[in-house]
Amino acid sequence: MATWLVTGGAGFIGGNFVLEAVARGVRVVNLDALTYAGNLDTLASLQGNPDHVFVHGDIGDRELVARLLAEHRPDAVLNFAAESHVDRSIDGPAAFVQTNVVGTLALLEAVRDYWKGLEDEAKAAFRFLHVSTDEVYGTLGATGKFTETTPYAPNSPYSASKAASDHLVRAFHHTYGLPTLTTNCSNNYGPYHFPEKLIPLVIQRALAGESLPVYGDGKQVRDWLYVADHCEAIRTVLAKGRVGETYNVGGNAERENIEVVRTICRLLDQRRPRPDGQPHEVLITHVTDRPGHDRRYAIDASKLKNELGWEPKYSFEQGIAATVDWYLAHQDWVRRVLDGSYRLERIGTAA
Template sequence: MTTHHQPHNLLVTGGAGFIGTNFVHYWLQQYPDNRLVVLDALTYAGRHENLQPLEGQANFRFVHGDILDQALVETLLREENIDTIVHFAAESHVDRSIYGPDAFLKTNIDGTHSLLKAAKKVWLEEKPGFAHRFHHVSTDEVYGTLSPTDPAFTETTPYAPNSPYAASKASSDHIVRAYQHTYGLQTTTSNCSNNYGPYQYPEKLIPLAISNLLQGKPVPIYGDGQQVRDWLYVDDHNRGIDLIIRTGRTGETYNIGGNNEQANLSLIHELCALLDACFPDSPHAPHQQHITYVADRPGHDRRYAIDNRKICRELGYEPAETFQSGLAKTLDWYLAHPAFWQGGVKLFGVHGGKA
């Protein structure tokens, strides 16, 4: 069913994390007449200071709380007259999921279900006929892995998650779908490729590499470094979510990709070249000398690639950034915000997420 949804009051879960933070800033710049409420538990990767420039604005509110607290979510939906939930909140670090999967199942499955139950109660039972949208942000990892010659993931690719993280996200996707088909909750889902850009927690590949290269520290690369990912600049992702919320078909899934397949090793070489150009006299140049190979992680997926033709065809989506322009913007942001990545970072493993 095609429905155009006009958001007014949004609840953004995980809005102090990497993608959530960028979404909050993007949305309030694009739609200053909307009200936006952020709900975030402020776990290790959530930073309240990411949102502090917005504090005091009449159209913004931050709530420190957990998506597992269904009563809290119901209260927010009622008192803020929320008509749109944008659900980013998730545990998303693959290495952490390998060594501690319980938190991933709790947050990504139970937490998503808690939100859905709250939405069903308030939007369907208490306000029948109320115009609403529940947008669920997921990942391409639910589809599993590709060989170098396999076609890219489409929205009909069978699910084959290989890590506890991916399995927990696949489960949450199915629960969202079930609430739409069973109860009529107005949902949409997006499955995105690897995001990069400002505010990314410095244990993920790109910010970890930037931080280590600037400090002359080793940049660890798993295995042979030929794992391929489709890299998506974070605000291109947010533009896609915007289109889906407003014009996407309810009950549908849309893949959002950046049309930028890169091997991890090639990505790091490109980043080293950017830093060499920025700091030719650095004692750490040439920066590629800091690349270090480490043992591959268990069950490491070899390649992800997104076929985003559905969102392009149906909703007019097109990524604005090339990988080169997005990487340059990202590097500029980290150079301008050294306090974000210097000191106090609780790293885990080598680098996580989908790299």
């Protein structure tokens, strides 16, 4: 049985990845600091499962990480741990530098030392996979797509901190020989997404009959990637990716933000009509754009397709319908996030 150390495995993408990995027969040691976006409710189905070891801790704690590596002897380390909300990074950038830069450096140092001590076969097979974002590339005009050779040009404190972490991963490969892999993904959506992000926020506010805030004219374009497709891409890169390489992961689903909001409204019109009979679109409200808001992201994922055979299975229409249905069916999970009770039941989380 393979053993993976997954950092940030109680977050949105990491949580989905951990659930799928354990279901596929992988033993997962899950290290998460349980900041506001870390949610043990997401992992509730794994309670008591011997193939899931949850550890409450920080990637910046070198002694803890070294102990986990020595004790569990993982075949791979997958780093999902990150502060990731652009608006929060504008209000308080220091936390993003601490986790995404300083924390990643400490993790890399601990993993490098562990990897150096492995026997030949295990050393050759070991991988460190770093999960990053397309936001490190900055913004695009009306045409073109990000490739793996697009120059970095981050425009927010969040994306700047992720760019720094990407550079550190690259440096540890070229300086120390650490067998690294990096993925840069487009905007994810799907189950267990923290309700401050656009899609779950719109779903919840629409259900509550509240205004649906849209930044500026709403014509900012994102390439939307269903989280299950992203998890499959990460597994593919881990299994077959060339050491030291970067792979872009996209959903082939460019949509304007306003179009995404209207699509959700139409789905809710079908599934949960408003009591007054009006369409949910009447709730849309345009608000002042946020500072430094990137206009367009788009991913060229042809390298991943051509080299490793991955491409997304879900169209945006399939993924967004499944996402709306998941939130409608899991309102208890959402309520516990919104009222804060998900943070109160963390007794016994440390391993």
